[in-house]
Amino acid sequence: MKRMIFSVLVHNLRCSLLRIENRLLQITGLDAQLAPSLAVNGPSLLPRIDQDSQHDEEQTPSLLDSILWMAAPKKRRTIEVNRTRRRDERKFEKVKYNIEPCPECGYLKQNYILCGFCYAKVCRETALIRQQIKEMEGGPLRAPTVETVVLYEGETPSEQDREKRIVERPRKRPAWFSH
Amino acid sequence: MAAAMRGVGFIRNIVGSLHLRLQILGGASQQLSYLHTSISLDSKHWEKNNRKVYPPQLLDEPRRPAEVYHSRRQIKYSKDKMWYLAKMIQGMSIDEAIAQLEFNDKKGAKIMKEVLLEAQEMAVKNHNVEYKSNLYVAESFSGKGKYLKRIRYHGRGMFGIMDKVYCHYFVKLVEGLPPKPEQKTSFDQAKDYVQSLKNRTIIHSL
Numbered sequence: 239m240k241r242m243i244f245s246v247l248v249h250n251l252r253c254s255l256l257r258i259e260n261r262l263l264q265i266t267g268l269d270a271q272l273a274p275s276l277a278v279n280g281p282s283l284l285p286r287i288d289q290d291s292q293h294d295e296e297q298t299p300s301l302l303d304s305i306l307w308m309a310a311p312k313k314r315r316t317i318e319v320n321r322t323r324r325r326d327e328r329k330f331e332k333v334k335y336n337i338e339p340c341p342e343c344g345y346l347k348q349n350y351i352l353c354g355f356c357y358a359k360v361c362r363e364t365a366l367i368r369q370q371i372k373e374m375e376g377g378p379l380r381a382p383t384v385e386t387v388v389l390y391e392g393e394t395p396s397e398q399d400r401e402k403r404i405v406e407r408p409r410k411r412p413a414w415f416s417h
Numbered sequence: 418m419a420a421a422m423r424g425v426g427f428i429r430n431i432v433g434s435l436h437l438r439l440q441i442l443g444g445a446s447q448q449l450s451y452l453h454t455s456i457s458l459d460s461k462h463w464e465k466n467n468r469k470v471y472p473p474q475l476l477d478e479p480r481r482p483a484e485v486y487h488s489r490r491q492i493k494y495s496k497d498k499m500w501y502l503a504k505m506i507q508g509m510s511i512d513e514a515i516a517q518l519e520f521n522d523k524k525g526a527k528i529m530k531e532v533l534l535e536a537q538e539m540a541v542k543n544h545n546v547e548y549k550s551n552l553y554v555a556e557s558f559s560g561k562g563k564y565l566k567r568i569r570y571h572g573r574g575m576f577g578i579m580d581k582v583y584c585h586y587f588v589k590l591v592e593g594l595p596p597k598p599e600q601k602t603s604f605d606q607a608k609d610y611v612q613s614l615k616n617r618t619i620i621h622s623l
Contacts, residue, residue, distance in 0.1 A: 324497070331505040331523075337516050346516050 363412060370405050463488045463587050483544050483592040487536035488585060491562045492528055496584035499525045499559035510595050511537055511552040529586060536590050546592050553595035560585040
């Protein structure tokens with residue numbers, strides 16, 4: 239008997255609580271799942287402020303919630319994947335087929351590119367000539383306003399070299415330096 | 418202290434030569450005992466290959482081509498970057514390899530060229546190679562050297578450990594013409610595939 243009364247009371251409590259909940263939901267307007275029984279054209283009982291503010295928040299999310307925050311790898315790249323990328327054909331060093339011996343010095347050179355050894359020879363001689371000129375001038379910004387001509391041992395200035403500055407080099411004329 | 422170190426080195430050399438002699442004796446009787454000898458961090462195994470002595474050849478045997486092993490240790494370069502250059506010169510004749518390395522712009526190419534020239538000189542001087550051009554690169558590869566660790570400072574007081582990379586470079590020159598790589602036609606490959614399918618058998622059957 240007592241158990242039955244107790245269960246009935248509990249049931250009544252439950253029903254009343256549910257009813258109160260539904261009433262509250264109706265009032266606040268959060269139960270959007272239920273379709274309206276009567277579609278009435280008129281102002282709603284209470285303005286739906288909460289929903290609007292919620293919509294606004296979703297449209298402008300904080301940086302941390304956005305999906306497009308920072309690209310990051312999802313999984314570790316396996317050694318097989320890494321190896322196929324590193325040992326791909328285009329990553330290999332290409333073999334050069336345009337190497338030939340230089341006809342002048344015999345060292346190797348690339349086609350249509352100056353021979354490194356011959357160029358180094360020329361650079362050395364040019365440096366010595368420049369040293370000579372530096373000694374002749376004796377200081378900076380003293381270059382004369384006439385042309386310069388380089389003469390080697392046993393050479394006399396020709397008719398064209400009359401008005402030119404002469405730089406003497408005490409050695410035999412190199413084969414690659416023509417008049 | 419120095420004398421003790423020298424003594425240890427001397428003992429190691431003796432032990433090494435004993436190992437080699439035993440292996441050679443084992444090989445002569447055509448029954449190699451596969452002893453797994455442990456390698457310490459300081460053992461330079463590649464160079465020891467040069468000290469291998471074969472028994473005298475019989476008259477009917479084909480002439481064994483001369484082999485030269487050379488390496489350079491602790492090169493300040495990355496082993497991965499070095500590997501690309503090592504892969505390029507695999508199988509080339511030595512002149513071709515030196516020419517390619519001369520006109521390559523990488524840092525490792527200059528070092529590799531020096532190593533090849535050293536090996537060529539060694540071959541002519543010590544290993545009874547008649548013509549210095551008659552050599553080809555049989556094996557060429559790079560290995561990891563001992564790294565130094567340094568601290569790399571990041572923001573917010575974070576730090577990372579930076580590795581100062583070093584690598585080794587190993588090369589084996591063999592006398593003779595470089596072997597031609599086999600050119601398999603597509604028909605041959607298809608034939609081999611069909612043959613491999615035909616060779617399949619059921620194991621443990623009656």
